[in-house]
Amino acid sequence: MAYIFITGSADGLGRAAARTLMDEGHDVVLHARTPGRAADLADLAAHAAGIVTGDLGSADETRALASQVNGIGRMDAVIHNAGIFLEPTRATTPEGHARTLAVNTLAPYLLTALMDRPERLIYLSSGMHRGAGDSLDDMDxxxxxxxxxxxxxxxxxxxxxxxxxxxxxxxxxxxxxVDPGWVPTKMGGPGAPDDLELGHLTQTWLAVSKEPAAMVSGGYWHHRQRHIPAPEALDPGFQDRLLHRLAELTGVEAS
Incomplete structure (x- = not known):
């Protein structure tokens, strides 16, 4: 049995992952953006290890969220599932960051830096990361x-x-x-062609499995198959520069 925290578990892939892990007997800490959204977790709440709330588009709320989870206890695994897709305009956070950057990148970084370090960390990526390029200029x-x-x-x-x-x-x-694929969630839309079931089973497997493949760190996965990510993601120099910029943007170092 493991303690697992899943961000963005009120619907979509996060909710599916939470249900799968709870059905397997694990203790899952659920997350919703607001108390109102947490009401959508009522059917899972009785079997959850806890429910925490916080808007990942706010640095203050993200910091408070890390404290909430630490108050429950050290997690065995954390699945950074929450994300937002194509925003038509540069919506901003209270700190002035682009909300896409804040929710998809800065929040996972802050939670990682501020939460008690777990044994396993899983971050949701996308195949679209390959079209990003290698510049860190004007990240925001x-x-x-x-x-x-x-x-x-x-x-x-x-x-x-x-x-x-x-x-x-x-x-x-x-x-x-993990690249979950383009799946028919609220974010992906009803016409998404990929498999919703396969879309969440890779991260649940990586969170708890003792199979040899899951025990080798540093994988980029799609449907339980290891793939090669964009070369920038593997470049130690790019990694160093990114971590430096994330520390600058958040005021926190993940040491």
């Missing part, structure tokens, strides 16, 4: 004209690179990135 889209697809692709390259950087730097933690 303060100078460029907003491009929803490019902003999303970059945010997923950053979180993929974060995962692989931590796999190298934290040898006692199993760290992976």
């Amino acid at each position: 889209w303060t100078a460029r004209r907003w491009n929803p697809s490019q902003a999303y692709s970059e945010s997923k390259l950053y979180v993929t690179t974060l995962a692989l950087a931590l796999a190298h730097r934290w040898p006692h933690v199993l760290v992976h990135a």
